[in-house]
Amino acid sequence: xxxxxxxxxxxxxxxxxxxxxxxxxxxxxxxxxxxxxxxxxxxxxxxxxxxxxxxxxxxxxxxxxxxxxxxxxxxxxxxxxxxxxxxxxxxxxxxxxxxxxxxxxxxxxxxxxxxxxxxxxxxxxxxxxxxxxxxxxxxxxxxxxxxxxxxxxxxxxxxxxxxxxxxxxxxxxxxxxxxxxxxxxxxxxxxxxxxxxxxxxxxxxxxxxxxxxxxxxxxxxxxxxxxxxxxxxxxxxxxxxxxxxxxxxxxxxxxxxxxxxxxxxxxxxxxxxxxxxxxxxxxxxxxxxxxxxxxxxxxxxxxxxxxxxxxxxxxxxxxxxxxxxxxxxxxxxxxxxxxxxxxxxxxxxxxxxxxxxxxxxxxxxxxxxxxxxxxxxxxxxxxxxxxxxxxxxxxx
Amino acid sequence: xxxxxxxxxxxxxxxxxxxxxxxxxxxxxxxxxxxxxxxxxxxxxxxxxxxxxxxxxxxxxxxxxxxxxxxxxxxxxxxxxxxxxxxxxxxxxxxxxxxxxxxxxxxxxxxxxxxxxxxxxxxxxxxxxxxxxxxxxxxxxxxxxxxxxxxxxxxxxxxxxxxxxxxxxxxxxxxxxxxxxxxxxxxxxxxxxxxxxxxxxxxxxxxxxxxxxxxxxxxxxxxxxxxxxxxxxxxxxxxxxxxxxxxxxxxxxxxxxxxxxxxxxxxxxxxxxxxxxxxxxxxxxxxxxxxxxxxxxxxxxxxxxxxxxxxxxxxxxxxxxxx
Numbered sequence: 001x002x003x004x005x006x007x008x009x010x011x012x013x014x015x016x017x018x019x020x021x022x023x024x025x026x027x028x029x030x031x032x033x034x035x036x037x038x039x040x041x042x043x044x045x046x047x048x049x050x051x052x053x054x055x056x057x058x059x060x061x062x063x064x065x066x067x068x069x070x071x072x073x074x075x076x077x078x079x080x081x082x083x084x085x086x087x088x089x090x091x092x093x094x095x096x097x098x099x100x101x102x103x104x105x106x107x108x109x110x111x112x113x114x115x116x117x118x119x120x121x122x123x124x125x126x127x128x129x130x131x132x133x134x135x136x137x138x139x140x141x142x143x144x145x146x147x148x149x150x151x152x153x154x155x156x157x158x159x160x161x162x163x164x165x166x167x168x169x170x171x172x173x174x175x176x177x178x179x180x181x182x183x184x185x186x187x188x189x190x191x192x193x194x195x196x197x198x199x200x201x202x203x204x205x206x207x208x209x210x211x212x213x214x215x216x217x218x219x220x221x222x223x224x225x226x227x228x229x230x231x232x233x234x235x236x237x238x239x240x241x242x243x244x245x246x247x248x249x250x251x252x253x254x255x256x257x258x259x260x261x262x263x264x265x266x267x268x269x270x271x272x273x274x275x276x277x278x279x280x281x282x283x284x285x286x287x288x289x290x291x292x293x294x295x296x297x298x299x300x301x302x303x304x305x306x307x308x309x310x311x312x313x314x315x316x317x318x319x320x321x322x323x324x325x326x327x328x329x330x331x332x333x334x335x336x337x338x339x340x341x342x343x344x345x346x347x348x349x350x351x352x353x354x355x356x357x358x359x360x361x362x363x364x365x366x367x368x369x370x371x372x373x374x375x376x377x378x379x380x381x382x383x384x385x386x387x388x389x390x391x392x393x394x395x396x
Numbered sequence: 397x398x399x400x401x402x403x404x405x406x407x408x409x410x411x412x413x414x415x416x417x418x419x420x421x422x423x424x425x426x427x428x429x430x431x432x433x434x435x436x437x438x439x440x441x442x443x444x445x446x447x448x449x450x451x452x453x454x455x456x457x458x459x460x461x462x463x464x465x466x467x468x469x470x471x472x473x474x475x476x477x478x479x480x481x482x483x484x485x486x487x488x489x490x491x492x493x494x495x496x497x498x499x500x501x502x503x504x505x506x507x508x509x510x511x512x513x514x515x516x517x518x519x520x521x522x523x524x525x526x527x528x529x530x531x532x533x534x535x536x537x538x539x540x541x542x543x544x545x546x547x548x549x550x551x552x553x554x555x556x557x558x559x560x561x562x563x564x565x566x567x568x569x570x571x572x573x574x575x576x577x578x579x580x581x582x583x584x585x586x587x588x589x590x591x592x593x594x595x596x597x598x599x600x601x602x603x604x605x606x607x608x609x610x611x612x613x614x615x616x617x618x619x620x621x622x623x624x625x626x627x628x629x630x631x632x633x634x635x636x637x638x639x640x641x642x643x644x645x646x647x648x649x650x651x652x653x654x655x656x657x658x659x660x661x662x663x664x665x666x667x668x669x670x671x672x673x674x675x676x677x678x679x680x681x682x683x684x685x686x687x688x689x690x691x692x693x694x695x696x697x698x699x700x701x702x703x704x705x706x707x708x709x710x711x712x713x714x715x716x717x718x719x
Contacts (some may be wrong), residue, residue, distance in 0.1 A: 008603040015425070045455060051457040060655065098627050098630070099627040100626070102517045123627070123628040125529070125627075125628060140628075141528045141529070141566050142628060143680060144528065146528055149703070185578060187543075190421055208545065208547060208553065209521065209545050209547075210521055210543075211519075211521045211533050213504070213531065227520075228519050228520075229531065229533040230531070230532050230533065230534060231532050231534075231535060233535055233612045233614070234520050234533055234535070234611075234612075235518075235520075235609065237517045237519070239513070246552070247549070247551060248515045248517065248547075248549045249554060250442060250443050250485070250487070252517075273600040285486075290455055297531070323531075323532060324532055327530050327531045327532040328530065328619060328633055328652070329529075329619075329621070329630070329631045329633040330619065330630070358574045380631065380632075381632065383631075
C-alpha cells in the first residue's frame, strides 16, 4: 500500500472514531438504570388480599412429643384459649389467626387440627376467646383505624355471627362467657362487662384519664389495675380498681408498667441508673427490689397460688429506653421462662425457650390453663403461639 | 390622768417584752409566723420522706431545749435538733408533728403541724403520633398539644370542684386560679424540657397540695415498618435500617411523637429513592410500595414530613432496601 493511501485511510478511521466518541458523549441517552440502585416502582395503595393458602397448609403440630416446649402455630396468632372439650378429658387449644380472624383448634391429645370458623375478619390483630369456647372478641387494625367485633361461633356451618362494638375499645379480656373491655369516653376510660348472649353491657368503673393500660382481673368483681401507659420519660402511677372504686397505690415511677393479682404485683420502673423490677405485697405494703429484671407485660400469675408468677426474661442488661424501644419493635429479647414464688422467695428456670427452640423468642401474652400445667405464650417476633408443659409441684 | 397614761404605756411595754413561753396551740402559732415548722416537701405524699425544720427567725427559742414528737411518740435521737427526717404517714391518716421547746425556767412552747398526706398525680397525655400497636405513651414535641390532668386522692379521688393554679415554667396559665380546672391543654414550649406545676386549694383558699414536674420535649423520629396486605403493619421495626426483599414490599413511615395535627395534615411529605423524589404516593402519604425491577441491588428509601408553620414539627428518616 502506498504511503499516501495509508495515511488517508488512517485519518478517516481516526475521524470516524472521533465522531463515534463525540456522538456517544453528546447525544447518547443512558439506559434506565440507577447505577448500583435498583429501579423501584412506588405505589401507596395497599390492597387487601385474603390469604387463601392458609387453609390446610398448617403443619401438623406434634403435641404428643415428650418435649416440654412446643410450637403450636407457624403463622401469626391474634389470640388463643385452652378449652376442655365436652364429654372428653382431652383439651384443645382454640386460636384466632392474625389477618383473617379465622379460628382454628389443635387437639392437645391427638394433635388433630381443625378449622372452627372460616369467616374473615380482615386485618385481625388481637383477639380473646371465652372459656366456654362460644364467643370471640377480635380487634382489627387497618391504617389508623381500629375496629372491634364480637363473634358468636356457629359450629354447624363454621361461621361467625359478628356484632360490631361501636365504641373505641382500648383493652379487653375474655372471661368464661362474657368479656371485660374498656372504651374511651370523653377524657376518661370506662370499664365494662359485655354479655354476648344477651348483647348487653354494664359499666364497671371509670378511669379519669385516657391513656390507660389495664391489668384485668379474673372476673368483673375481681381486682383490676390501671396505670398511664408506660413511657421511660414520663411518670406513671398505679391504681387499684375494685367494686367500681379507683384507688391510688403507693407505686409510681418513670416507665412504670405492672402486672398482678389481688395479692401481689410485679412492676418495673426506670430508676436514675437502671431499669429495675420490684415485687409488691398488697397486704404488707412491702416493696422488694428484684435482682433480675423483667418487663411485666411478659408475666402471668397463678389463679390458685397468687404468689406464683411466670415471666419471660432476658438476662441482658436493659437500657434505660426500655420499655419504649421494646414497644416500638426496635429492641427484641431472647427470653427464658421463669417461675417465681414471692411467698417462698424462690425463682426457678422453667425453660431457656430461646435456646431450646434455637431462635429468639420474645415472650408476650403469657397465660396458664385451668389446671396450670400448660404455659402458653406468643413470640412477639413472629406472633407464633407456643406451649410449655409445666410440672405441677405437690401442694401447688 | 397623766399618771394613768404613763402607767398604761409602761404596762403595754412590759407585755411587749415579756417572753411568750406558754402552752400555745397551732392557732397561737399562726399569730407568730416567725416561729414555726416548715416541711420539705411542703405537701408530702403518703410514705414520702419528709424533712421538718424548726424556723425561728426571731431567735425567741434561743437557749430552749427541743423535743420532737410525732403522733405522741418522741422521735429517737432528735433532741435539740433543729431538723428531723421522717416518713409521711399512710394514705387516709393524719400525722401530728410537734416540736416542744422548753426554757430553763420551765416554760414550754409547743409548735405543731398536722399532715394529711395526699397523692397528687399529674398525668401527661401528649397529643402526638404513635402507631396503633404501640403499647406506651407518646411524648411531647415542641409545639404539640399536651393534655395534663391533676388527680388528687387519698383513699379515693377528691372532688374536682377545687381551685387550680397551673404554671408552665413559672408562668401562670389562664391568668390565675380556676375553679374545677383539673385538666389543662397547652402547647409544648421550646426547649428540651419544661416545668409544669399545679397548686390545688379549697374554695376558701386553703392550700391542699402542690407539685411540679419536669416534662421532656423530644424531636419526632421516624421508624419504618413493613406492611403486609394480609396482616397489616408489622410490630417489628425494620432492623438496623436494612430490609431485604425479593417481592413487592409496602413500607410505612411512622413519625413517632409528631404533633397529631401535623400528622393528619402534613404540609411537607415526601418519599425519596436514592436522590429522586417520588410523587406517586397513594391515599396514605406514609406508605409506599417498592417493587424490584428484576436486578439485584440496594436502594436508599427516605421519608420527610414537616409542618412549614412550625418547622420543628417534622422528622426525616431513611432505610436501606436490598433486593
